[in-house]
Amino acid sequence: MKHAALSARMGGLRSSAIRDLLTLTARPDVISLAGGLPDPNFIPRERISRAAADALGDASSVQYGETSGLRHLREVIAARESVKIGRTLESSDVVVTHGSQQGLSLLAQVLLDAGDTVVVEDPAYTGALQVFRTAQATLAAVPVDADGMDTEVLEAKLAGGLRPKVVHTVSNFHNPRGSVLSLERRAHLAKLADTYGFWILEDDPYGELYFDGPPPLPVAALSDRVIRLSSASKVLAPALRVGWLHGDRRVCEAVELIKQGADLCGSSLTQQIAADLFSDTAWFDAHLDKLRASYGNRAKALVSALEAGFGDSARFSPVRGGMFCWMESLEPVDTAAVLDVAVEHGVAFVPGAAFGVDADLSLAARLCFATYPETVLEDAARKLCDAFRDASAQSRG
Incomplete structure (x- = not known):
C-alpha cells in the first residue's frame, strides 16, 4: 500500500538528541546530568495545590479563555517585565503561550518564510x-x-552581506554554554538590529536564577526590535506550561492570530495558578531566593568536584546562574564516544555535538547541576572522571 507523502518541511527534521538521550538514560541506576530538569523537591507543590483549589472555586478556570492569555496573568507579567526593561508594558502587550517553546514556534511562523x-x-x-x-x-x-x-x-558577517530576518539569543545563563551576554554586547546587538533591520528573539527562561547578582539589562530595554520570551517552567513548574512573550504590538497581534489556529487558548486553570503565585510577591521572592541559593550551592559542588577530579585534563565554564555547566576536554577524546562508557559507570551527560551548528564540539559536554543534591553531584563527578579516564585509555588502545 502506497502511503501519502509527508510535507517537504519534514525532510530536514530530526528528533532532539537530548530527548532521545533522556529515553536512553532513564535507568534508575544512572545519575543523569543530561536533562535541564528542575529538582522536583523545589517545585512548590503545596503552594500550587492551594492555588489550584482557589482557582477551581471559579468556574472560569475550567472554561475556554482568551487566546492571548488570562488577563490577570498578563497584568502580573506586564508589571514584572516593565521593571526589567525600564518602560511600562500594558497587559495587551503580553501574549501567554503554552511554554516559551510554543512562543518561539509561533514567532517563527509569524516572522519567517522558507x-x-x-x-x-x-x-x-x-x-x-x-x-x-x-x-x-x-x-x-x-x-x-x-x-x-x-x-x-x-557584525563582520553583516558587513559581508549576511541579511538575517531574525537573530536568536539565550542572553542569560546560556543553554548550553552557561554564559551571560555582556552589557557591551547587548548594546552592540541592539545597535546592529536597528541598523540592519532584523528582529532579535531574546529567549530568557533562566534570567531569574542568578547566583551572584542579576544579569545586565535585557536586550529588550535597548531596542524596540526585540521580542522577549520567558517562562514559568524553571521557577515554578514545567507542568504548568506557562510561557509568555512581548514586543512589537504588530508582531504580538500576529502571534495571537496564529495561536488561534494552534490551540485556541491555553489552560485557564494553570494560568490562574501561575497568576496567583506570581502575584504573591512576598512568597515568590522568598521562593526565588531559595532556588538561587540551592542551585548556586549545587553548581559550586559539581564544578569543584569536577575540577578536582579532572585536573588539567578539562576545563569548566564559570557558573553564574541557570542550570548548566559547560565542559571542554583538553584531551582528544570524543564525548559522544565517552557517553556509552559513562552510562555504564552510572552517569550521563549531553555530548557537545548535540548543540553544534558549524562548530566542532566533539570535545565538549553539557552538564546539568539542578536536579540532584550536592552529595549526588559529587558522586556523579567521580563517575564522570572515571568514565573519561577509561574512554581515553580505550581510545589509545
Whole structure:
C-alpha cells in the first residue's frame, strides 16, 4: 500500500538528541546530568495545590479563555517585565503561550518564510534549532564564548552581506554554554538590529536564577526590535506550561492570530495558578531566593568536584546562574564516544555535538547541576572522571 507523502518541511527534521538521550538514560541506576530538569523537591507543590483549589472555586478556570492569555496573568507579567526593561508594558502587550517553546514556534511562523536566514548561536539551544528547521529557515551560526554571542563576528558577517530576518539569543545563563551576554554586547546587538533591520528573539527562561547578582539589562530595554520570551517552567513548574512573550504590538497581534489556529487558548486553570503565585510577591521572592541559593550551592559542588577530579585534563565554564555547566576536554577524546562508557559507570551527560551548528564540539559536554543534591553531584563527578579516564585509555588502545 502506497502511503501519502509527508510535507517537504519534514525532510530536514530530526528528533532532539537530548530527548532521545533522556529515553536512553532513564535507568534508575544512572545519575543523569543530561536533562535541564528542575529538582522536583523545589517545585512548590503545596503552594500550587492551594492555588489550584482557589482557582477551581471559579468556574472560569475550567472554561475556554482568551487566546492571548488570562488577563490577570498578563497584568502580573506586564508589571514584572516593565521593571526589567525600564518602560511600562500594558497587559495587551503580553501574549501567554503554552511554554516559551510554543512562543518561539509561533514567532517563527509569524516572522519567517522558507529560506529566510536566522542567526543562531553556536553552540545553540536545540529547541530553537528544531523550530527554525521546521520553518525551513537557513541557519547562520555565530560563536558563543564566556561573554555570550560574539557580536563582532556577527557584525563582520553583516558587513559581508549576511541579511538575517531574525537573530536568536539565550542572553542569560546560556543553554548550553552557561554564559551571560555582556552589557557591551547587548548594546552592540541592539545597535546592529536597528541598523540592519532584523528582529532579535531574546529567549530568557533562566534570567531569574542568578547566583551572584542579576544579569545586565535585557536586550529588550535597548531596542524596540526585540521580542522577549520567558517562562514559568524553571521557577515554578514545567507542568504548568506557562510561557509568555512581548514586543512589537504588530508582531504580538500576529502571534495571537496564529495561536488561534494552534490551540485556541491555553489552560485557564494553570494560568490562574501561575497568576496567583506570581502575584504573591512576598512568597515568590522568598521562593526565588531559595532556588538561587540551592542551585548556586549545587553548581559550586559539581564544578569543584569536577575540577578536582579532572585536573588539567578539562576545563569548566564559570557558573553564574541557570542550570548548566559547560565542559571542554583538553584531551582528544570524543564525548559522544565517552557517553556509552559513562552510562555504564552510572552517569550521563549531553555530548557537545548535540548543540553544534558549524562548530566542532566533539570535545565538549553539557552538564546539568539542578536536579540532584550536592552529595549526588559529587558522586556523579567521580563517575564522570572515571568514565573519561577509561574512554581515553580505550581510545589509545
